[in-house]
Amino acid sequence: MPVSSVEESERFRNRVRAWLEANLPPTLRAHPRRVSEAMVDGAEIPDDVKTWRARFGATGWGVPAWPKRFGGGGLSPDEIGVLNEEMARIDARNPIGGLGVMMFGPTLLEFGNEEQLQQHIPPIARNEIRWCQGFSEPGAGSDLASLRMAAEDCGDHFLVTGQKIWTTGAQFADWCFCLVRTKNSPKKHDGISFLLVDMRSPGVEVRPIRLISGESQFCETFFTEVMVPKANLVGPLNGGWAIAKRLLQHERQAASGGASPLGAPSTLRLSDLARETVGVDSDGRLTDPDLRRRLTEHLMDARAFELTRARGEAERRSNSDPSTISSILKNAGSRVSQLRAELTLEVLGHQGLGWSGEAFAASELASVRTWLLGKSGSIAGGSHEVQNNIIAKRILGLPDPAGSS
Ligand SMILES: Cc1cc2nc3c(=O)[nH]c(=O)nc-3n(C[C@H](O)[C@H](O)[C@H](O)COP(=O)(O)OP(=O)(O)OC[C@H]3O[C@@H](n4cnc5c(N)ncnc54)[C@H](O)[C@@H]3O)c2cc1C
Known part of the structure; x- marks a missing residue:
């Protein structure tokens, strides 16, 4: 209504x-x-x-x-x-929240058939089912269309064999939305399909990858002759590339903070923290003028980013499409978050160098892990350089020096 x-x-x-x-x-x-x-x-x-x-x-x-x-x-x-x-x-x-809300659900709503929508959308809306993303492979990251995981047509089902990597949350996921090769074509984008795999299927094996932060956020995921019903194909056979591109737009929009359950970068607490730890002069200004300048610049960038993100979100709501500025937001959002994490450690001083132990508060230990994990923002969801290429070609209309389309 x-x-x-x-x-x-x-x-x-x-x-x-x-x-x-x-x-x-x-x-x-x-x-x-x-x-x-x-x-x-x-x-x-x-x-x-x-x-x-x-x-x-x-x-x-x-x-x-x-x-x-x-x-x-x-x-x-x-x-x-x-x-x-x-x-x-x-x-x-x-x-x-989760990947189902952020990227898979909106994509399925656009490309899925009635049965697929009835089966998958309600459990996502109730947060009952976890999804993971099976796109990247050891030889296919930025150049995603080089992917090789094969789905062989076996009549009423596909037989899927291959490997995915960096699969976030695969060890906890119920389902995986995958890109698979269904045709070997000279134009590699043309032989890719978008397939939904039940993670409990025989032949699926998940190996968590241990990160520098000590956690295992993502996994290697192996598929050995996994039977997948034909009903799990989203969109046309060999027509998965267009669906993948749309999903990546949703992913970038979410990575910028637009739909993330953890929210957009917030700098409010950082300035309070700086006042407490560094101290203020008689005018209430931070006593360290260099830090004051850098913090102010960061707060201004963060505010500009928040406003642009809100505009992108409003655009997305009125078009129900991910905004074309998702690549810009993704790069800007991860830079703002990374700088905030760096400044937080600087403001904390020695207390920002702890990894474990009672000498450090839980929030101090969390700040170190946030700083380390924040580095991945330049890579996850498509690297900075690749987003810059997209911005140059698709948004600014600059000529491609390599001459490709
Ligand atoms: C935290 C995190 C979570 C992730 N989660 C998932 C997930 O759930 N599912 C999934 O499928 N994948 C996931 N990924 C993988 C992610 O999508 C890839 O890491 C990313 O696309 C880059 O691919 P790559 O790692 O193979 O690097 P490469 O493609 O090998 O790139 C290496 C370097 O070369 C540069 N480069 C490559 N091509 C170009 C070019 N044309 N122009 C300029 N520079 C270029 C890149 O910018 C980068 O610096 C995740 C990654 C991270 C970090």
Whole structure:
């Protein structure tokens, strides 16, 4: 129901407010971060977050723009604005997230058939099913179309054999959306299909990769003669490249903070932290003029980024397409986050150098890990250089020196 008048908007606001009052567990109102912490792959989910997830998931408001008949909220852009305002007012966090919400769901809504939508969209809207992304291979990262994992046509099913790498959350995932080669063609983009693989199928093996941060965020994933029903093919056979490109746009948009459950870069706490640790002069300014200048520049960049991201998000909502500026946002967002992490460590001084031990607060230890993990922002979802190529060609219309299309 679109909000067509101020009156209707206020009615909707009252409904949302009353619902939140009645349904947000008081423990999460007191400690909102618990919701975001439970979104991390492998995290234990406390009972209050489980309750909140089930209640919120049942409303469809976790994916507010998705159609109601598939478990989404079916809300208009105005209603979504009201919902966001009311949630922000009491710091209620959206407990529905993951790759299904950020990139697979919107792509399936565009390219999937009725059966696929009925099967996969409602569990994503309720956060019941985890998805992982099987795109990259050892020989196919930036040059994704070189992928070799093969799906052999066996009548009513495909037989899938090959390897994926950097598969985020594969060890926790129920399903994987994969790119597979279904034809060897001189034009390598033409022989790629988009296939959905049940991770419990015989022949799927997942090996977590240990990172410098000490965690295993992603995996090597091996597929050995995995039987996949033909019904799991999304879009036309050999027509997966267009679907992959659209999914990558959603991924970049999400990577910039637009749809991420962990939210966009926020610099508010950094300036408070700097005041506390570095100290202020009689005018209330940071005593270190060099740090003051760099911090101010960063805050201005972060603010400009937030505004541009909000514009991109509004554009996406009104077109229901990912914005064409997703490559710019992806690069800018990861730079802002990386600089914030660097400044945080600098401001913390020696306390920003701890890896473990009682001498360091949990937030200090987390800052080091955030700084390390932040490096991956320049690579995940397509490297900085590759995004710059896209910006140059597709957005600025600059000629390609290599002469390719
Ligand atoms: C944290 C993280 C999570 C990830 N999660 C997933 C996932 O869930 N699923 C998945 O499928 N993949 C995932 N990836 C993989 C990611 O998509 C690839 O790492 C990325 O596309 C780069 O590919 P590559 O690692 O093979 O590097 P390469 O393509 O080998 O690139 C190496 C270097 O060469 C540069 N380069 C390459 N081509 C060009 C060019 N044409 N012009 C200029 N420079 C170029 C790159 O910028 C880069 O610096 C993840 C990666 C990270 C870091």
